Amino acid sequence: MFIMRQFLKLFILIINIISFTYTTIINGYFYDIFRESEISTKNIIESYFENNKKEFGIKPDVNLIITVSNTTNYEDYIKEVKNEIKQSKYHCFLIDENSLFDDYSYYHDGEIDFLKNYNEIDVSATDDNRIQILTKDFEENYFYTYTLPLNKYLKYDDEKSKNSGYINYRIYEDGQLNNNYYAYPFSASYDLLFYNKKLLNQVGVVDFNILENWSDIERIILEYQQKIDNTKYGINMGLDSPDSFMSFLLEYFHIKNNESYNECATGQLQSKMNSKSNKIKYYDYNKCGLGYEIFYEDNIKKEASEGHIFRSMKYILNSHIINxxxxxxxxxxxxxxxxxxxxxxxxxxxxxxxxIVKRIYISSNDFTLSSALNSPKNNNTINSILQNINLTTENIFKENDQFGVTVLPNGYSTYSGYVLIGNNHKNFSQLYDDITQIIVLLTSEKAQIDRSINYNISPAFNYNSIEEEEKESSSPTTTTTMCQSIPCHIYKKLKPISLTKTFSNKESVTFYDITKNFYGLFKKYYYEGDDITLQNVLLDKIKTLLTVHHIKWCYAFAIIFGILGSLYGIILIRLIYKNRNEKIIKKSYPVATIIFIIGMSYHFIDILVEILLPLNNIESTFEHHLITLELIGYSAYLYKLWKMNIKINKDKFKICGLNLSKLPIILILIIHTLIFITVNILWDIKSPRKYIALIYYNKSVGKYERLPLSYSTYEKYFIYILTFIETLPIIMILYLAYTLRKESIFYDEFKGLMYSILIIIIGVIGKSYAFYLEQEIRVLIMDGICLIEGISILTLVVLPKILEVKYRKKLKKNNPPKNNNNNNDNNNKYSEKSLLTLNINNDI
Structure with a gap:
């Protein structure tokens, strides 16, 4: 018997070892959001997963282990997450939704702190008219790039699709960027307005519905302070952090400008390549309202309580409308x-x-209930207790004679909440389905309803959908139970405002920098500044944060320059092709000449590309490849001169005894071009170029500005290499042209080539001087120089042959040859030579 028991224990141990070997462990890292519950955050999440994984089709051998951070400060926690997500220790994380894209900006600036880094006195004291201020560093990888795209299991209530469910699609879209969803909503919380009924009764307020109008709230507060107690403040709120300040700033702005709110916007944050690929509806002030100008433009003629949002907020603080x-x-x-x-x-x-429900209202009705709810650690949630007395939290507020609750004026509210993200570490590639399915399970409607009922975490739902279901249902549902503690009837009046979607777009700095600077600049204005400071200093800085300075009139000139130059090249190509059978054009190798024209059109195309790339949100991996076009043009011209030398100087075409006519010139040029292209590709791989925003202080207008700038870490080294490679055929062109300088067929072209090289040298000098001018003038001059260079090269090198053909045709038409059969061939030869000589002399 003893032996049998030992054998059985050994057998069980072996089974356990085998099971453990084939078990998939998914590790999650969580903030302690249930710290007030008797059950730990770890047990709440793990037990729910185990009880429901079968329903979601998750394999039995997949297990979830949750590690809860010891920190009680979210800022410290997100630092831990940003460190841990780069490792291969945890598969999923719980974060605040605003943290996901807080470092995102299409034109990435690094970290900007206007209050600490940029001082107007310091920069204005310098002699240079244009002072560049590069930010600290350029972050290559955004936080979200380390997270797992979760598109596969996407499901939400979008009000128009066939997807069913309660989850609010607006909140879902907050986790979407560049056509991918990087987070699923775990919870959401809206702002509400609480009021003291007893104090309001003192000024005769009995209809609390008027509190949904801001002007009535202001009137009531001022009346109470003037007639009852001037030591009472109007509204208390927590504004000690950038996020909380921005939340109120947006809510208050829409309260004051309620006609601007609608849900018309198609999202711009998500798409870097094509806005048509995303038809995401959410509130975006830049699209639905008057534009970002409201945040940095002021009207000094308006009353102090009106005008710019900062000025209005300062007024309500000074008037004690807000504490x-x-x-x-x-x-x-x-x-x-x-x-x-x-x-x-x-x-x-x-x-x-x-x-408020736990600490105030319940205690005034039932002592036993109050004791249970106010226990530091209790397993009795509000819902489980309220079911026994058939009450909801909303009814408690209505029946209570001390405090009430409603939506903020006009229903505007930002929202905050937690989301789940997956770790995109390469070691987890085989676990994509398991990680994603677990995230889907923990953020599902059922899971969010369970948390709302048992742990008082408000779900990320569309409460209008819940209301409709309740009306259609004749029996109590789980959502009915949920709405006993969650104020569903109040929430259905809300007009949601997304913090991140409102500000994060292709031209703004990061959301983190916007909130930090807005908060800091407002406090500077509130404590130190006046309206002059607001107009002349702070508003310009805010504008810098929200916009990229596009030099539109320069862009117009650049487009004109580019189109004119390109049309000129097309006309020359057309004329060369049309006259390709003429002897003068034939001797000038028309195919090579056409390729040369296309190559020199680089000067015109480059003007357009530099302007259009940042405007169309295309990564700058294409611009430097255009130089290959110029190289091909030089190679074609080199081939032309090479063939002319062989034809004219075949026996003399030698260097150091080497007969150059024997070299496979086409193969050499192809290899040379391939080397050039290879270096360009290595540039893209080793040091990819991207557009960032350069912040500089434009002393001529006394303002900071952000400009789109193409940036590459090792750019100058690749430019040196490419310049050297491109110079080789140019040197050969000069040598071969020199050998042909006395030939009648090339004499004029040689002079034109030398003049064009001189113009290019002058252009390089002009560009170096233009660099020190103001941005607008500098761009205009550089684009103008590019146009002049391209036009000059084509005019001096290509156009003379076309004019010679035209002149020759005209001369032949005016002087037809005499018909002499005996001397026809000789006369034709003589006529051709005379016309050519006459034409050259006339050009000279």
Whole structure:
């Protein structure tokens, strides 16, 4: 018996070892979002996964292990995530949705801090008119690039598609960029307006529906302060962080300009290649409203409470409509002081909603209930308790005589919440389906409803859909249970505003820099500045953050230059082709001449490309390849001179005893061009070029500006190599042209070639001087020089042969040859020679 028991234990041990060997472990790293619950965050997530993985088709041998961060500060936590996601330790992470693209900007600037890095006095004291200020460094990889694209299992309620469900598609789209979804929503919380009923009753307010209008709220606050108690503040809120400040700034802006809100915009953040590939609807002020100008343009004729958003916010703080201490409050502090009677109103999110229910309202109705809910660690959620007394949190607010809750004026609210992301580490490529399916499971409607019921985490739902289902259903549903604690009827009135989608577009700096600088600049204006400071300094900096300075009138000239030059080249090609059978053109090798014209059109095409690339959001991996076009043009001209030398100087065509006529010139030119192309490809691989924004202080207008700039780490080294390779055929062209300088067929062309080289040298000198001029003038001069160079080369080198043909035809037409059969051949030869000589003499 003993032996049998030992054998059985050994057998079980072997089975366990085998099972463990073939088990797939998915590791997740989470912020401790359920720290107030009796059950740990780790157990909540892992147990839900185990109980539901079969329903989602996840294999039984796939297990989830959650590691919870020890930090209680989210900023420290996201630093941990950004470090861990580059490793191969964790497969998925829980993060705040605003962290996903907080470093994204199409024109990437590095980190910008206007308050610390850029001082107007310092830069204006210099003598140079154009002061470049490069940001600290250029980050190659954005945070989101380390996350896993999750498109495969995408499912949300988009109101127009056949997909069913409650999850709000607007929140889903916050995780989308460049045609990929990088995050699924785990939760969402909106801002609400809480009010003290007793204080409002003192000024005769009994209809609380008027609180959905901002002008009524202002009137009530000022009336209370003037008639009842001038020490009371109007609204408490937490504005101690850039994100919370930007949240209120957007909400307040739309409250004051409510006619500007709609959902008309097609997203621009997502698509770097083609906006038509994304038909994403969400609120984007740049598309739906008046434009970003409202954030940096002021109207000094308006009242202090109107005009620029900063000026209006300063007014409501100084007037105590908003508690000025809010700039140093976090939301918990603002709530605590509101509950202690410091203010009439309080702006807070769903967490504050739950805290008010737990700490105030329930205690006034039932002592036992209050004791249970106010326990530091309790397993009885609000929903499980409210079911016993048939109440919802919304009804508690209505029946309570002390505090109430409603939407912010006009229903505008930003939202915040958590999302799940997958680690895109190469070691996890075989686990894509497992990681994605787990993320789908943990962010599913069922999971979010479960968390809302059992752990008071508000889901990322479209509450209008929930309301419609409740009306159609005759029996209680899980969403009905959810809505006992979540204010679904209030949430359905909301007009959601996305923080990231409003500001993050191809021309703005990173969302992180926008929020940090907006917050810092406002506090600087509020504590130190006046309206003059707002107009002359801060607004220009805000404009710099939100826009790229496009020199539109220069672009217009550049387009004109490029088109004119290109048309000129096309006309010359047409004339060469048309007269290709004429002897003068034949002797000048028409095919090689046409290729030369195409190659020299580089000067015109380059003007257009430099302008159009940044405007059309195309990565600058194409621009430097255009130089190959110029090289091909020089190679064609070299081939032409080579063949002319062989024909004219066959016996003398030698260098150091080497007979050059024997060299396979076409093969050499092809190999040379391939080497040139190879170097360009290596440039793309080793040091890819991209457009970034250059910040500089334009002293002539006294403003900072951001300009699109093509940037490559090792650019100058590749330019040196390519210049050397391109110079080789030019040197050979000069040598071969020199050998043909006395030949009648090349004499005029030689002079034109020398003049064009002189013009190019003058152009290089002009470009070097233009670099020190103002940006607009510099661009215009450089584009003009490129046009002159291209036109000059084609006019001096190609045009003379075409004119000679035209002149010869005209001369022959005016002087037809005499018909002498005996001397016909000799006369034709003589006539041809005379015409050629006459033509050359006339050109001279």
């Amino acid at each position: 000025p201490n809010s700039l140093s409050y976090n939301e918990s502090q603002a709530l605590e002081n509101f509950l202690n009677g410091e203010s009439i109103f309080f702006k807070g999110n769903y967490s504050s909603f739950i805290n």
